[in-house]
């Protein structure tokens with residue numbers, strides 16, 4: 576991902592400052608990483624000013640330096656560091672997470688945390704990890720992963736804090752992060768964490784396999800059938816439609832009426848028993864199959880709306896289309912997950928066993944129409 580990650584510290588002598596930052600680079604830095612004069616003490620020390628920690632993968636180089644290689648970035652990061660370590664919400668000892676920023680200065684997620692230090696003012700030292708990005712959406716999408724890494728990092732440091740606290744008082748009260756955590760290679764570890772985070776592509780673009788509904792489909796004829804037809808005949812026709820059986824009806828208008836229960840472009844299974852609907856004074860059905868004890872939720876909910884006298888025609892259109900879209904999205908989520916038997920996912924999506932005939936048919940259609 577594009578962006579810059581930085582570790583900041585509230586130094587008792589120098590105030591909020593960036594002590595280390597990692598960014599992507601096309602090539603290794605050829606000369607000393609920066610020309611800035613940076614005041615520092617033991618507490619805000621990390622890698623040397625003239626040093627760079629570098630990791631490389633096939634295409635990209637990840638560079639960690641004391642300050643960013645570009646001066647304008649150094650300024651933006653400094654501003655972000657001040658804000659992340661000075662904000663009201665962030666001054667609690669427990670630390671916390673904050674988003675701030677705009678399109679001009681970039682978008683920032685900041686996570687503040689403290690390390691215990693018997694020599695520090697208030698017995699703790701305050702740090703923050705900030706991620707600065709131009710793209711707000713991309714940044715916010717990266718947050719769950721950043722949170723995971725930070726939690727892991729903080730937990731790893733906890734035992735070290737206790738050890739340091741139990742030690743006597745050194746002459747100099749300012750202590751670097753590596754002294755505080757008892758890990759001489761802590762900045763190397765941070766470099767590797769930051770590098771790993773920058774190398775991850777966190778935004779997963781899902782293919783748009785959606786089958787758009789037609790712009791307008793009127794469920795009014797279907798409402799008429801729901802109210803006038805024999806209930807079982809109506810339910811068989813609905814069930815066959817949404818689970819992929821072929822409907823054979825002389826009257827195209829009748830066939831179309833049931834199609835509102837399906838996304839567009841769905842074609843029935845060819846080898847399934849055909850469901851024949853005939854108008855013999857009243858509509859009757861001939862079908863070799865049998866209705867299950869519980870109908871798929873889509874049918875139950877659709878039938879409820881169609882038969883509800885208090886639901887005006889104008890509201891019925893979005894009611895039915897919304898229902899079909901909902902089940903289309905459920906089917907798509909399952910299709911994308913590539914694991915039809917993931918019971919936890921099915922449960923989360925509200926799919927029950929009586930919905931499976933519908934889901935199985937819709938998944939087949941999604942794979943055909945991808």
Ligand SMILES: [Zn+2]
Nearest residue numbers: 586589616619
């Ligand atoms: Zn300092």
